[in-house]
Amino acid sequence: MFYKDERLALFIDGSSLHGAGRALGIDIDYKLLRDEFARRGRLVRAHYYTCVSDTDEFSPVKPLTDWLGYNGFTVLAKPVREYVDAGGRKKVKGAIGIELATDALLAAPHVDHVVLFSGDGDFRSLVQGLQRLGKRVSVASTLKSSTPMASDDLRRQADNFIDIDDLRDVIGRTDRAAG
Numbered sequence: 568m569f570y571k572d573e574r575l576a577l578f579i580d581g582s583s584l585h586g587a588g589r590a591l592g593i594d595i596d597y598k599l600l601r602d603e604f605a606r607r608g609r610l611v612r613a614h615y616y617t618c619v620s621d622t623d624e625f626s627p628v629k630p631l632t633d634w635l636g637y638n639g640f641t642v643l644a645k646p647v648r649e650y651v652d653a654g655g656r657k658k659v660k661g662a663i664g665i666e667l668a669t670d671a672l673l674a675a676p677h678v679d680h681v682v683l684f685s686g687d688g689d690f691r692s693l694v695q696g697l698q699r700l701g702k703r704v705s706v707a708s709t710l711k712s713s714t715p716m717a718s719d720d721l722r723r724q725a726d727n728f729i730d731i732d733d734l735r736d737v738i739g740r741t742d743r744a745a746g
Contacts, residue, residue: 568727569607573679573703577604578671580663580685581617581628583708583716587686587731590712596740597631601639603737604682611678613640614670618661621646643670668693675700682707682729688718694725705729 569575577600588595601613615635619626628644636642647661664687671681671693681697683690686708694704706725708717711732722728731738 569680569705571608573608574611574677575604575608575680575682576611576671576674576678577601577613577682577684578667579613579615580667580683580687580690581615583685583687584731587709587712587716590714590716591709591732591735593731593735593738594740595738597635597640598638599740600734600738603734608680612674614643614667615640616643616663616667617645618647618663619644620649620659643667664689672696672700675702679703680705683725684708686715686717686721688720691718691720691724694721698724698726703727707731707734 584595601610604610604613615632617628617632619628632642632644643663643666645661645663645666647659649657649659652658668690671683674681675697680703682705683694684707686706694706697704703726705727706717706721707729709715709731710717711730717728
């Protein structure tokens with residue numbers, strides 16, 4: 568449930584939302600997503616977090632992060648780290664959880680309601696912390712994919728759960744335009 572006069576902030580775990588969209592066959596239109604939540608309350612901030620490889624000449628996420636940055640989103644694109652595991656295999660590691668959690672807690676005094684686009688159970692403590700500060704927290708992910716992408720613990724902790732599939736007609740792209 569949303570209230571028109573409440574101050575909202577969106578915190579989007581880019582890989583989690585992309586994965587949910589892909590699993591559901593939805594091409595997310597971030598302009599429509601932003602507009603939808605601006606209708607639900609007073610949208611104060613929209614943050615997007617992702618990891619990118621700095622070794623690639625061209626990153627497929629670069630056009631998206633550029634568009635987001637020019638269209639009302641605060642973007643944090645953190646480089647991934649490459650390493651070789653004990654078996655000699657090249658691995659890539661990237662995580663944005665600490666940055667997202669820190670930014671959400673720093674935004675808390677300025678908002679009434681946080682919408683977290685992630686199903687990652689590691690964010691349960693963040694949700695709990697925001698609630699202790701008197702904030703309402705909605706989690707947006709999906710249970711309707713072949714493998715549910717939202718942690719039970721995270722859903723139980725949240726004040727509200729929004730299934731991305733229920734937003735299909737509102738935030739799904741109907742053409743292939745930028746954004």
